[in-house]
Amino acid sequence: MILSSGFDGNIYVLKDGDNVVLIDTGTGLFVSDIYRLVESLGLRKDSIRKVILTHVHIDHSGGLPKIVKDISPKVCVYEGEAQYIESGKGSVILSTMMGVSFPPTKVDVRLKDGEIMEIGKREFKVMNTPGHTAGSICLFDEENGILFSGDTVFPDGAFGRVDFPTGDPDALVRSIKMLSHLDVKHLFPGHMNAVLNEGKKHIELAARCAEMFL
Ligand SMILES: [Zn+2]
Incomplete structure (x- = not known):
């Protein structure tokens, strides 16, 4: 677990054999902390095979575009919210507050x-x-x-x-x-x-x- 600091959401790093599953990604300010935590489990950062979002607010989804760019894990989002990730809109209010842009990101699995x-x-x-x-x-x-x-x-x-x-x-x-x-x-x-x-x-x-x- 990476406990949230400030506005960020908690990030959960789950070890699944030689693979890693993330639940939420934080705003994106702490992606390098995720990679460090994965490495501390004795795995490479490209072991992250799957990212599950609990919802699309930017404090939970903001790290997703960078992780996808770096590693290309499977992105799993609830079917009712996948459209926000794919269109890049996320939650407009929260994106604006954070000044974070969110590039359209493909959802692989609609939960x-x-x-x-x-x-x-x-x-x-x-x-x-x-x-x-x-x-x-x-x-x-x-x-x-x-x-x-x-x-x-x-x-x-x-x-x-x-x-x-x-x-x-x-x-x-x-x-x-x-x-x-x-x-x-x-x-x-x-x-x-x-x-x-x-x-x-x-x-x-x-x-x-x-x-x-x-
Ligand atoms: Zn939220």
């Missing part, structure tokens, strides 16, 4: 709700969790209780903003409630620290907070 992705020996279910953006996804490994939650839900009762394009407060409440019924041990969010062993408790708190405030 579908409910599909299973194999990463290493683990199986992750793709779950569309609208609210922060309409096409946000979480990745859930039911057997091991591991949830990558993007910007849908964070630790300590926090949750994603709903005031960006395609944001929807009611949908976010529904999505977090749905996640709160899962047996989540370990929560790996798109910002803030990871939670080990007590993920479910944090998601239940976020469900109550979201219902109260949204």
